[in-house]
Every structure is written in structure tokens, then in C-alpha cells.
Amino acid sequence: MTAPRPSVRELIAAPHPDHAPLPPGAPNGSGVRAVRGVPYANVEGSRPLELDLWLPGSRRAEPAPLVLFVHGGAWRRGRRDDMGLRTRDWDPGPFARIAAAGFAVACADYRLSGEATFPAPLDDLRAALRWLTLRSAELGIDTGRTVVWGESAGGHLASLLALTRTDPAPVGAVIWYAPSDLTSARGRFAPEDPATPEALLLGAAPAAVPERARAAGPLAQVHPAAPPFLLVHGTEDTMVACSHSESLAAALEKAGTPVELWTVPGADHGWYGLPDAQVQKIFTRSLTFSRQHVDGPRPGTRP
Template sequence: MTLPDPDLLKQLPAPHPDRAPLPPAAGPAPGVRLLRGVPYAVPEGSRPLELDLWLPEGPAPLVLYIHGGAWRRGRRDDMGMRTRDWDPGPFARLAAAGLAVACVDYRLSGEATFPAPLDDLWAALRWLALRSAELGIDTRRTVAWGESAGGHLAALLALTHAEPPLAGAVIWYGPSDLTSPRGGFTPDSAATPEAALLGAAPATRPELARAASPLAQVHAAAPPFFLAHGTQDTMVSCSHTEDLASALRAAGVPVRLRLVPGADHGWYGASDDAVSAIFAASLDFAQHV
């Protein structure tokens, strides 16, 4: 077998995301560009990770949106079941309000265990800062926004990314504590989504479970938080959000807490008006934080 041509080896891989040209933009609304499937990182041994970009006329503040799905499934362009039939959709609404939105992939628990998904979000922030001038975004004004498992990751990102610090975090019904029994969750079980995230029952990996718990990462220099949760959530106990709000306030961090009476996970059971009001309050927070 002959050795491959060195020039051939250089040209075979796709361009690195740091240097790859941006894809053509669509124009879903006046003054808004949409770039879908933009690679931002290629973790060793993994698929390329991509993001979708909704770009108003810049320089625009940035929302880094992180999808839910129990850390094991989900789509980057999905803000939950109660927004799927909105026209215009939630990301178009954010862009129309003057916010750039990056909807990001991250490695799921069937692909890699924690801290891989958090590492991916750090990588997304690095790429967005690197390409910020050509994208027309101001990454110094970044708000992490996530729902469910994405809310958990958004909270961790806001609490751990210090250079530069995030401007704020919007967390919808996200888990905040992987160390204590809450609702139907027990840290002793290896059959939970939390165990799949960590690679073992949380009780058997206490240091890792603590590192993956936003509640344990609260500190006085954390950015402001907007927290929202349904009081009848059967999948992620509302106590996760209530305790996180209490811990943040005790540390002197500004917090807005919105509890939705009677709402289950994903705003199931809440009225359309209640869901719209939560979205509007989240948008207002992201605009003015």
C-alpha cells in the first residue's frame, strides 16, 4: 500500500468550523436572517455539532437557546410542545424583538456523559464570540435560555462561565439538584435520565452529581436569573426551581420567579394566555437584563 499524498490528507476533512464559510441565509421576516445547520465544533470521535442562527440587524444581544429532552433526545429548534404551533414561532418572535438567537446542538447522554454537554455549550460560546463580527452579534450580552434538561444546562452555563460572564439566564422547569430525592427522582437509581447523563446512579458519583447540580454551583457573582415552573409538574418537581430561587437570593443574585398554578411539565394544562405571558416575561427579561 502506498502512502497517501500529504496534500490529499489536508484537503479531505471539511473546513474547521472556526474557518468554514457561513451557509447562505434565508429571510423568514423583514430584517431577519436565518442560517440553519452551522457547524460550531467537532468533538473528537463525535458528529459535528451545529446551531441555527436567527439574526436581526446587529449588533444584537444574543440568546443561546438550549433544548430539552431529558438529556437523551430533543431538537435544537424546539422550545417545547406549547410553542410548536405558534406562527410566527418563538425564535422568529425573539429575532423580531431585536435579539439574535443561537439554537444549539449538544451531545446527548447516549453519545457522551457529563460534562460533555456543558463543554459543548462552552464551545458554542467560544465559536460565537470568534465569529461575532461577521454575524453581527454582541456576545458580551448573552442570555442562556433553556427548557427542562436544557434549562438545567442553561443554569449550569450561567453559573460556571466566567470569562466573559453571561448577562442572564432564563430557566423553564429545569432540574437544579441531582443529589437529593425529589418527586419521582431518587439518586440511588441507575435507571433515570439523570443517571444516564452522569453514566451511573448519582448516589454512586456524588462529586459528579454535585458538579452537575446548579443548586450546588450558586455564587454571589452569578448573573440575574428568570425562573419559571408549573406548580403541578409531575416530571421535574417544582421544588427544584423554588430552592434554586432561594439559594440565588440568599447569595444576593437578582431573581424573577414565576410559578404557574396547575401547570404540569412543558406548561401542559396551562392556558394559552398563561404560556404567552411566561414567554413575554422571559423575552422582556432577556431584552433588559
């Protein structure tokens, strides 16, 4: 019995991301190979979701650990390959630097609040991690040693990815100046306001959808089996109050989760106002934290 012929619709469709060939990579300094615009998910009625990869260029005895980076932009805008204001003129760039240190880096798209509301962006990041795991042998990566790293709104989503059910579970989280609580007034944020970025993420003012707002808040998702966190936040942040990181750190510590809180004096959002040397120090400490936790015992295991 012969198999039925595929329809024209099936023939003209682009290959599914699960088995589509990878785009060609290009050297990007320090032996790093960059692979840009890799589709990882087809969402019905939406644009294809893509990610960029920075892969260590040298041959390795074992698969590389992964940094899954999540960009900021108030859940409304932003680019997947942007680590923020103060790293845009680095040469080599921040992701090439992370890859040169022995990590693979994946920077993933997610649906913005003008396209879909929560939990869509979190679902997208789970889909990215699933795709990376599926293609891990081809990419030479070990997603069982994943650190999620995000800034601002991306830090909020990275926190949720680390705190909620994900397979494989991240082994660490690096969070820069991110919201952790969408239910209570902090700084300029008012939960009754339907025009805030938080309200656009949720599809309504947080006060009008308290259960959804709580589900979207990392602070409410803390549990004892969470991976280690590094929380870095400027004391003078005018966009996301430093209390977000302070509250999350306190909750993680109470749950028995390893957490490091670094409040940076004089720093506004995006490390605005800091000297270059201090920004470099924050980046280096974040990379060191990541290395410590991909090389150490995994959450839920004994040393």
C-alpha cells in the first residue's frame, strides 16, 4: 500500500523547526560561531519564532552548557540579541564573550504584549528550551546545564522559567533589574492602571485580574527546589523599583534556595549612570555565577 501523496499545502510549507536544516554559521571572533535566525516554533496565527545561537568554536570533550538569554523591553518591544543599553557597543559583544568562555548561548524571540498576553511569552521560552533539547546533539549543547539570564522584562520571564515547571529545569538564573511582583504598588507602578506595561502583558489592569497577576509574578512562584539565583539591581532604578529584587531574594532565602542579591549603588535601570568598569564587573560576576552552577551539582541532587 502506497502512502498518500502530500497536499500542495503541505508541500509549500516551510520545513517544521523540529527538523529544518540549521542556517549556516559564521565565525564571530575568538573562534565563536554565530548562527542567526533559527526558527524554533510555529505558533498558529503568529509569526515564526526564532533564536540566535553563539556556539563555542573549539572541539569539546563534552557538550557545552547553555545560557538561554531573554531580552527586555517592557514585554512590548526589544530585540532578542540585545543585552541592554550598556553592552551595545562592546566588541566582541556580550554573547560572543559568553560563548568564548565555553558556553553555548541562545537568544530567543517571544511573543510581545501586542501579539499575545501572558502566559504566551513564558510558553514560548519553554518551547525554545524544548527545541534546544531536541536539537542538542546536533548543536553540541547540554540543556541539562542551562542558566537562564534575563534583563528587565526578560529577567521577569527568566525568573518564571526558572521557578515554574520546565523540562529540563534550569540549574541557575541570572536576573538583572527585573519585576518580581505584579500585584502591589512599587515605585511608579500602580496595579489599578490599565495602561502600564504590566497591564498590557496581562491583558487587563493587574488589580482587575488578581489571580493572573499573581501567576505572572515570580515572587508567588518561589519554592524550595528552585535553582540558585543571582539578582542584580540598581539602588536608583527609576523604572523597576529595587524592592522587586529585594523581596524575591528574601522569599528565595526563606524557602532555602541559594540566592545572591547585589544592589548596585547609584545605578538606574539598564545600568544607566554606572562607569564602564562597573558594568564590566557586573557582567563578569554574572558569568562567574553561571560557570559555578553549570559545573556544580544540579538542583535536587546530592554533591
